[in-house]
Amino acid sequence: MKFPFLFLVFLLLSCNNSQNNKLHQDNTFNWLLGSWQRSMSGDSVLNHNESWEKGLTSYNGLGATNIDGKITLEHMTLVKSYDRWTYEAHPEQNEKATSFVVTDVRDSFFRCENNQHDFPKYIEYLRRNDSLFASIGDEKQRITFAFRKQVSKYE
Numbered sequence: 001m002k003f004p005f006l007f008l009v010f011l012l013l014s015c016n017n018s019q020n021n022k023l024h025q026d027n028t029f030n031w032l033l034g035s036w037q038r039s040m041s042g043d044s045v046l047n048h049n050e051s052w053e054k055g056l057t058s059y060n061g062l063g064a065t066n067i068d069g070k071i072t073l074e075h076m077t078l079v080k081s082y083d084r085w086t087y088e089a090h091p092e093q094n095e096k097a098t099s100f101v102v103t104d105v106r107d108s109f110f111r112c113e114n115n116q117h118d119f120p121k122y123i124e125y126l127r128r129n130d131s132l133f134a135s136i137g138d139e140k141q142r143i144t145f146a147f148r149k150q151v152s153k154y155e
Contacts, residue, residue, distance in 0.1 A: 036147035
């Protein structure tokens with residue numbers, strides 16, 4: 001009786017591990033990895049940093065915005081489930097994350113959409129050399145944020 005049970009547990013763990021390895025080997029969004037920064041000055045000083053890293057089953061991003069010393073955070077995740085990518089944005093002021101379905105993926109570009117969300121209805125990322133452009137919008141407006149790749153002394 002123990003042998004069939006142990007075999008079943010082993011089989012389930014092997015399948016789960018195989019799925020994790022498959023996702024970890026997926027390089028779809030590797031161009032997004034690293035730290036990115038944008039700065040603006042005017043009436044106030046705004047600094048926004050966004051960092052992306054690759055986990056076993058997802059790409060994980062953290063955005064930090066500093067406006068006049070007040071820091072707000074946003075957690076972002078790109079996760080693949082059943083051959084479909086989803087982008088989840090979770091600003092710290094919101095109780096839960098908002099999901100966007102990735103509808104277009106190309107080399108150094110992706111677009112995700114959620115037509116049920118008030119704003120934004122879409123999010124796009126585009127990388128050109130050491131620049132990253134993140135755009136949000138709906139049918140009436142589009143806002144684009146330009147970032148520069150931050151090079152670590154360890155890279």
